[in-house]
Amino acid sequence: MSTSPRELRVGLVGYAFMGAAHSQAWRTVNRVYDLPARARMTLICGRDAGKVADAADRLGWEGHTTDWRDLVTRDDIDVVDVCTPGDSHAEIALAALAAGKHVLCEKPLANTVEEARAMAAAAATARSAGVRSMCGFNYRRVPAVTMMRDLVAAGRLGVIRHVRATYLQDWIVDPQFPLVWRLLKDRAGSGALGDIGAHIIDLTQFVTGQRITGVSAVTETFVKERPLPVDAQGLTGSVDGSAGVDGAGPATGTVTVDDAAVFVARLDGGALATYEASRFATGRKNALRVEINGSLGTVVFDLERLNELEFYDAALPPAEQGFSRILVTEGDHPYMSAWWPPGHIIGYEHSFTHQMRDFVEAVATGTDPAPSFADALQVQLVLDAVTRSAELGSSWTEVEPALVTVAA
Ligand SMILES: NC(=O)c1ccc[n+]([C@@H]2O[C@H](COP(=O)([O-])OP(=O)(O)OC[C@H]3O[C@@H](n4cnc5c(N)ncnc54)[C@H](O)[C@@H]3O)[C@@H](O)[C@H]2O)c1
Numbered sequence: 001m002s003t004s005p006r007e008l009r010v011g012l013v014g015y016a017f018m019g020a021a022h023s024q025a026w027r028t029v030n031r032v033y034d035l036p037a038r039a040r041m042t043l044i045c046g047r048d049a050g051k052v053a054d055a056a057d058r059l060g061w062e063g064h065t066t067d068w069r070d071l072v073t074r075d076d077i078d079v080v081d082v083c084t085p086g087d088s089h090a091e092i093a094l095a096a097l098a099a100g101k102h103v104l105c106e107k108p109l110a111n112t113v114e115e116a117r118a119m120a121a122a123a124a125t126a127r128s129a130g131v132r133s134m135c136g137f138n139y140r141r142v143p144a145v146t147m148m149r150d151l152v153a154a155g156r157l158g159v160i161r162h163v164r165a166t167y168l169q170d171w172i173v174d175p176q177f178p179l180v181w182r183l184l185k186d187r188a189g190s191g192a193l194g195d196i197g198a199h200i201i202d203l204t205q206f207v208t209g210q211r212i213t214g215v216s217a218v219t220e221t222f223v224k225e226r227p228l229p230v231d232a233q234g235l236t237g238s239v240d241g242s243a244g245v246d247g248a249g250p251a252t253g254t255v256t257v258d259d260a261a262v263f264v265a266r267l268d269g270g271a272l273a274t275y276e277a278s279r280f281a282t283g284r285k286n287a288l289r290v291e292i293n294g295s296l297g298t299v300v301f302d303l304e305r306l307n308e309l310e311f312y313d314a315a316l317p318p319a320e321q322g323f324s325r326i327l328v329t330e331g332d333h334p335y336m337s338a339w340w341p342p343g344h345i346i347g348y349e350h351s352f353t354h355q356m357r358d359f360v361e362a363v364a365t366g367t368d369p370a371p372s373f374a375d376a377l378q379v380q381l382v383l384d385a386v387t388r389s390a391e392l393g394s395s396w397t398e399v400e401p402a403l404v405t406v407a408a
Pocket residue numbers: 013014015016017018019045046047068083084085086088106107108136137138195240241242
């Protein structure tokens with residue numbers, strides 16, 4: 001597949017927010033980690049010829065193209081990295097898998113369960129030919145989050161009773177914020193639910209090792225009509241870009257996704273869980289917080305203090321119990337041995353470098369990276385159950401297991 005088993009030639013689709021975050025990680029990964037293969041930044045794709053040429057130069061890609069079909073079929077590409085809005089994930093990923101390329105696809109995996117099912121089936125089929133795929137739930141790779149998972153897996157929390165997860169933003173509190181693609185169901189699949197709710201669903205299932213089996217939900221669209229975006233010339237522009245739009249015009253359009261989603265859930269290990277995802281939490285910019293209570297202890301993660309983990313160890317003598325703050329920067333902590341001396345903290349972008357590290361290692365060693373497309377299908381089934389529950393007046397809605405059929 002590649003010219004040398006020690007080189008993986010990457011083609012990335014999309015050059016805005018995630019395109020830049022993934023580029024940063026591809027630039028870094030070989031230089032930080034000693035990996036069995038070297039990632040090579042071969043090609044980047046965007047629809048505007050001038051802008052993608054600039055992006056290639058700025059982000060460090062050797063070449064550029066305006067057609068993702070060209071990128072997924074080229075002989076000099078081994079890995080396709082999908083960083084576009086959800087409405088093109090399925091089409092690009094399916095074509096890439098059919099062309100025998102390893103695929104890393106941003107979250108949520110797709111816009112619908114049907115698309116996610118087709119992607120998981122294609123990934124399972126491609127796997128038998130040695131082709132790997134993974135969904136980009138990068139927060140799993142924050143060292144403190146991985147450490148949370150390790151503490152739970154080692155039994156340090158005992159039996160998990162409660163999961164409390166919130167992911168809060170405020171970037172559309174202003175009703176004049178324009179109608180960008182993230183506010184349209186046919187482009188984004190859902191609103192706060194699929195964008196940020198998907199992260200806390202994946203993160204909590206990853207940390208606890210438990211699957212959400214049923215939900216009761218409410219969702220709301222607080223601002224139902226918004227101005228259409230305009231470009232730099234004041235012309236009604238494209239709905240692409242979130243931070244990148246130039247402003248709002250006089251014409252308006254309808255918001256077709258949720259602004260906020262709140263739900264309770266049951267996990268298959270017996271835990272009760274609450275989830276809240278909102279773009280209307282005034283003052284909260286990107287506030288992801290997860291608390292897990294077990295019979296033997298509690299762990300708390302807060303993205304705004306991502307180098308830290310709070311741990312309450314109920315196995316200690318009563319006089320010594322209390323929440324301790326662990327600074328997750330020791331060489332023994334997940335992913336940290338390749339970075340800086342203890343106490344020298346890392347940031348948001350490192351989670352993407354860790355994601356590329358694990359993906360490259362899995363591809364190069366012929367193992368399965370996680371989360372798989374099947375894992376991401378399971379998240380999609382939760383998103384779907386939340387939407388249906390909210391539509392049915394919060395009625396209890398079971399989440400079906402993510403059964404993946406391998407095509408014959
Ligand atoms: N992992 C995370 O933390 C995280 C954060 C933000 C977004 N995301 C996900 O990443 C994906 C992209 O989001 P974003 O924030 O980067 O969006 P964005 O609007 O910033 O960028 C989207 C990019 O895709 C390009 N694009 C759209 N359609 C295309 C097509 N048909 N062919 C080629 N290029 C195309 C756009 O021109 C743009 O460059 C979404 O699935 C989103 O949910 C993940």
